[in-house]
Amino acid sequence: MNRVDDFDPQSMTVDQARTVIARHLKPVDGTMRVPLRAALNRFLAEDILTPVDVPAHINAAMDGYAVLFADLAATGETALDISGTILAGSAPPPPLDPGQAARIMTGAAVPDNADTVVMQEQTRREGNRVWIAPGQHSGQHVRLAGEDLHKGATALRRGKRLRAAELGLIASLGIGEVSVFRPLRVAFFSTGDELASIGQPLANGQIYDSNRYTLYGMLTAQGFECFDLGVVRDHPVAIENAFEEASRMADVVITSGGVSVGEADFIKPLLARMGDVVFWKIAMKPGRPLAYGHLGPCHFFGLPGNPVAVMVTFYAFVRDALFTLAGANPLPVVPRFTVRTTTTLKKVPGRTEFQRGIVSQNAQGEWTVHSTGNQGSGILRSMSEANCFIVLPQEQGPVEAGAEVEIQLFEGLI
Ligand code: AMP
Ligand code: MG
Numbered sequence: 116m117n118r119v120d121d122f123d124p125q126s127m128t129v130d131q132a133r134t135v136i137a138r139h140l141k142p143v144d145g146t147m148r149v150p151l152r153a154a155l156n157r158f159l160a161e162d163i164l165t166p167v168d169v170p171a172h173i174n175a176a177m178d179g180y181a182v183l184f185a186d187l188a189a190t191g192e193t194a195l196d197i198s199g200t201i202l203a204g205s206a207p208p209p210p211l212d213p214g215q216a217a218r219i220m221t222g223a224a225v226p227d228n229a230d231t232v233v234m235q236e237q238t239r240r241e242g243n244r245v246w247i248a249p250g251q252h253s254g255q256h257v258r259l260a261g262e263d264l265h266k267g268a269t270a271l272r273r274g275k276r277l278r279a280a281e282l283g284l285i286a287s288l289g290i291g292e293v294s295v296f297r298p299l300r301v302a303f304f305s306t307g308d309e310l311a312s313i314g315q316p317l318a319n320g321q322i323y324d325s326n327r328y329t330l331y332g333m334l335t336a337q338g339f340e341c342f343d344l345g346v347v348r349d350h351p352v353a354i355e356n357a358f359e360e361a362s363r364m365a366d367v368v369i370t371s372g373g374v375s376v377g378e379a380d381f382i383k384p385l386l387a388r389m390g391d392v393v394f395w396k397i398a399m400k401p402g403r404p405l406a407y408g409h410l411g412p413c414h415f416f417g418l419p420g421n422p423v424a425v426m427v428t429f430y431a432f433v434r435d436a437l438f439t440l441a442g443a444n445p446l447p448v449v450p451r452f453t454v455r456t457t458t459t460l461k462k463v464p465g466r467t468e469f470q471r472g473i474v475s476q477n478a479q480g481e482w483t484v485h486s487t488g489n490q491g492s493g494i495l496r497s498m499s500e501a502n503c504f505i506v507l508p509q510e511q512g513p514v515e516a517g518a519e520v521e522i523q524l525f526e527g528l529i
Pocket of ligand 1: 305306307309310322323324325326327371372373374375419420421422493
């Protein structure tokens with residue numbers, strides 16, 4: 116990997132690291148046919164072609180009367196004879212005779228020769244006649260056959276992530292089973308002699324391992340299949356065994372801890388022997404050390420140990436990589452927005468920072484952001500209180516209150 120990559124591993128920008136990683140990725144082999152609901156959050160492995168026009172027939176977008184626009188007087192009311200009532204779900208009705216209107220409900224098929232629907236509020240009914248108010252427009256309040264999807268058109272392309280809208284769209288075509296990429300398998304473990312697992316008493320100097328829980332949460336929430344291999348001691352044999360086990364079962368191996376200068380020394384030679392891994396120093400905060408490469412057939416990410424750094428590096432590098440491996444095309448983007456910060460933000464030029472912020476709406480209706488406070492990379496509470504990252508570019512210095520900053524929301528609608 117060192118040979119083909121033209122960036123300096125001792126000083127990489129966030130974008131350079133993303134670029135190098137992206138060069139090494141292609142979707143996993145393996146697809147499966149699943150019932151529609153089981154396809155939620157997975158990636159399509161086939162194009163979905165539209166077998167029918169959607170909607171199949173021209174239909175009413177309002178409750179009212181289907182008419183022939185040519186029958187309507189240019190000025191004043193028009194009286195028409197009511198030919199009958201068309202309910203949603205009835206078979207397509209016979210054509211209208213000139214001078215006729217059909218009472219029609221939303222979603223009901225419009226007679227083939229009718230071109231316009233007049234909303235009920237613009238009409239007055241007396242017995243079997245209806246008076247239509249002036250000022251109607253040709254073609255109003257009808258949904259055309261095929262206006263959503265045309266028969267034969269590509270409704271969805273391979274690589275598309277199937278969210279609620281896509282499940283509904285596929286269902287609207289009458290398709291109940293789709294081919295998707297198999298779930299990506301991700302194995303992870305934590306390294307560190309100071310780590311205890313939940314259920315063990317905390318010995319002096321120990322802390323509970325939280326990274327396996329944030330990793331579990333981030334991976335599972337995105338629909339990846341994960342394998343938690345526990346806490347591994349800072350010992351070459353233990354780590355070698357864990358690497359072997361992980362690379363047998365997974366497409367991707369993620370570790371946390373032990374990639375900073377102090378501890379990396381015996382992990383580095385191990386990885387050099389077992390795979391093809393590069394240790395990087397990334398100009399970012401939190402999360403400066405990162406290892407990336409391959410362990411046999413697996414992709415490997417060595418994340419830093421600090422709990423906030425794990426989450427930040429996961430979102431900055433691992434998330435998109437996993438999506439690509441899982442078959443995503445295009446990548447689901449998390450857009451960034453510019454808002455004013457109401458708090459000053461400490462920042463020294465030289466590293467891209469992912470500070471934790473809370474975006475909220477003030478009394479004037481303006482969305483602004485403020486800092487969660489202490490930005491220490493061990494303070495996981497900052498991630499829990501935050502609802503966005505405040506992304507400060509590498510060359511940015513301190514930020515005054517009132518200045519505009521870029522934010523990236525943690526959550527969207529879907
Ligand atoms: P390291 O990258 O291994 O030097 O770890 C950096 C810091 O993160 C140290 O303070 C570790 O105790 C802490 N840390 C490492 N792994 C974990 C973990 N799994 N859960 C919580 N804290 C951790
Ligand atoms: Mg450690």
